[in-house]
Structures are given as C-alpha cells and as structure tokens.
Amino acid sequence: MSLLASALAWLADPDSWSGSGGIPTRLLEHLAYSGLTLLLALAVAVPLGLWVGHTGRGSGVVVGLAGALRALPTLGLLTLFTLLLGLGLVPPVVALVLLAVPPILSGAYAGIANVSPALKDAGTAVGMTGGQVLARVELPNALPVILGGIRSAALQVVATVTVVAYINLGGLGRYLIDGLAVRDYSRMLGSVVLVAALALAVDAVLALVQRLATSPGLRQAP
C-alpha cells in the first residue's frame, strides 16, 4: 500500500475518530490553542500597531522588532520557556504568541501608516480629534491590510500549533510527533493533511470576514 493510500486509510479508520486521543478531540484542542494564541497576540499587537501607525512614533523600533521576532524559531522558544517555567500551557502559548505578533503588528502599523495623508487632513479639517481620525478615517481605510496581517498570523499559528505536541500537550501535532516516534508515516501524513485542511478552512473563513469588513468604497481596484 502506498504511503498516501495508507494515510487515507488512517483518516478513514473509525478508531482514529473516537476516544480521548481521537481526531475530533485533537481538532478541538488544536483550535483552542490556536484561538487562545491569536487572542493574546491581537490584544498585544493591534493596539500597539494602531498607536505606532497613527502617531508615527517608534515606527523604526516596531519594524525592527517585528522582523527580529520573525527570526525566532518557535520550537527553540518552546523548549527554552518549558525549561524555565516547567510543563504546562503557558510556555507553548508564549512561544506561539511571539510567532503571531509580527504579522499582526506589521499589518496594523502598515495599514494605518499608509492611509492617504489627504484623507487624514480632510478628517482634521472637518474638526475631528486625533482619536476620531483614527477610528473613523484611518481604521476603516486600513482594515483590509490589518485583517490581512491577522489572516497571515492565523495561518502560521494553526500550522505551527503542531509543535506543542513536542511536550505533553495535545492538538493535531500529537499524531505527527507520536507517528514519527514509532515510524508510523501514514499517521504522520494523515495528520499533516488534517492540519493543512484546517489551516485552509480557517484562512477561507477569515478571507470572508475580510471581504465583508471592507468598506464598499475600497473594493474597486484603482
């Protein structure tokens, strides 16, 4: 039996879908880790990105920081934080938040910073305060770019949450790591297919959100 066929057989096996180690449980764990990571990353990166984009202060620092964070290997961070903090949910989530922050931060900053100055000036000219310009002019105009950053982060997080199975957590990565440990390549490939499908599904949902959230005035290509 070819590897692909045996991977499909693993996916089709009812045993793979039942019990505490079954695919539905692992899928929910995977989504829970991903969701928690993204929420924390959004809470940190969106306000910071908006502030930097709006004020223009510290943009050099933010761009440099986002670039530097992208270079950090998540598995290395996971190992480091686990050695420092012990087993548990905190070390992998911190490592994953550091993965998710750069694209969200860059998107938020770049989205706001690249809104046409003429629009901002127009907002100020009709008597808007700085906060009103941000909320009513910059944010709606920047929303497609900001959501693009969030989509990019979500895609990376859903794919990378697999590494939490390196320590004693669940998620779809469990099949990948356990399968490798016992050279069960069909289980590994089956789980990879699941992770890829999940990542695409999440991206499709966010693409829809991005489309719906975009102001009609921005939809026409120039």
Next chain:
Amino acid sequence: MTTAPALRRRLAVPAAGAALLLGLTACGSGEDPLAGDEGSATDAAGTVTVGSADFPESQIVAELYAGALGSAGIGTETSPGIGAREAYVGAVQDGSVDVVPDYSGNLLLFADPEATASSAEEIMAALPEALPEGLTVLAPAEAQNKDAMVVTRETADRYGLTSIADLAEVCDQLVIAGPPEFAERAYGLPGLEEKYGCVPRSFEPINDGGGPLTVQALLDGDVQVADIFTTTPAIADNDLVVLEDPENNFIAQQVLPLAAQDRLPQEAADALDELSGKLTTEDLVDLNRKVSGDEKMSPADAAQEWLSANGY
C-alpha cells in the same frame, strides 16, 4: 482583494509542504545515499574504517575503537555520523566501513524483530544467528545504554522504591514521562503493565528522548517517574535513582562492535575485545558529560582522555 491567482498561490504552499514531507519520509525509509560506491575500506592501505551512528555517544565509542586499534599498530580511519541503524548496518555490509559501535538489544531487534531474548546473556547468544550474512559482533562491554525508569531521590525514599516491582504498588498514583513511543512500544506502557502490573495515573509524552525537558519535568515534580537512558549524565548530576528491572522489561543494551566478518583482521578484533573489557557504564556517563555537557569537548578528545587514563 482575493483574486483567483492569489488564491491559487496560497493553495500551492501547503501542497508543496506535503510533497516535501513525502520526499523526506521516502529518504528516511531508504538507504544512506552517501554509503556505497567507496569500495572496500580495507583494500589498498590495509586500514580499518570505524563508522558511527549520528549521535554523540556512538561517535565517542567509535573514537575509542579507533584509538584502541591505533595503539595496536593498526591504521584506522573514522567515518562518523553515518545515520540511523539502517544506514550504518548497510555501510558495514557494502564495505564502506569495517566496524561500528552498536547496542546488543536493539541490534538483535533490528536483525530479528520477533526476538524475545531480554537478558544480556540471552541476547549475546541469539545475536550471531540473527545477524545478516557477513556481519558479526565482537565481545560486548559491560557498559550499557538502555531505557530505565528513573525517579528523584525524594520519590524513592517516600515510596521506598528500589525496583520497578516496588513501583508497581504505587503506580496508579504516579505520572510517568517519556518519549512518545513509550506509550506504544512493547517495552513501554504495555511492558510495564504486562510484566509488573504497573498502570500509571497518566503518561506525559515529552519528545526530547529523555533529555533536559524530561529531567526538568522530573525535578519540578510535574512527573514522578521518567524514562531516561542509563548513560545520561543528568542522572548522577541530580542524584536521581535508576530503578532496577528484575523482569528485564528493558532489554539489555550492551555496547559492542558490529563488524564485517571477513574484513576485520584478527589483531583488530583482539584490540577491540580488550577495550570492551574495560568500558563501563560509568565511563560512558563521564564521556557523555564531557562531550554533551558544558565542556563541549569533541568526541575524539574525550576518547583520547579515556584512552590515556586506561593505559593506551
């Protein structure tokens, strides 16, 4: 906005990843692409080529072998880091290396997956028969590197643990950590249950092969028992207790040379037998500490120190 070409590009990335994975797994199941095509290593110069697997301990022992052969006046070359067992056994068979260090139990299971021998003596009795044509093993060292159930001194004292048989009585209160394969392999949870009736409260997979994360989890008390290799320096460094295994759940893993039957000269075999007679598990722990610990000594330098201290 999402245009059709952009969507296609995004779809292409996971597809390429899947293709890469297929390629990788294909490599893993095949033979070492670097092995072969080198002809017999002993031919022209009459030198013996010592290979090793791709982890530090194997490279250290290979350097010990090379040093012992050298001091017996035999020309040697080393070919370190060949790969996993499939690769280095293949390298001995095709003549690119003449001898590699191996572990008796795992070598037997590689040669004969159905083998049931578990004690050191049974394994050495079964090995010559099981090995493929043209391969032989020399005398094993006392040194062993095998999986073991390890607890902290505090846990051992609290429950009065000296062997896994003692552990069995309190197993349901304890959490065991080990590499993921421990959950499924015959020597892992299935073996503990079958041989000792030990079913732990839970099993926590940690994928670092009994490395720092596993040791840390044990020291932090996140887990009470861990599967750690017997030659890990952290056992002595942290005063951990290795539980005895009276039922031989973890089969013996003596260090021994796996050699090409026809190509290894008799004086080389004698030199390796003499070296194996001296090598203990404690020696391996010390050598591992020098190479993998803070000193970061090279396998060759660490081996040279041991050889000097042992009269070579």
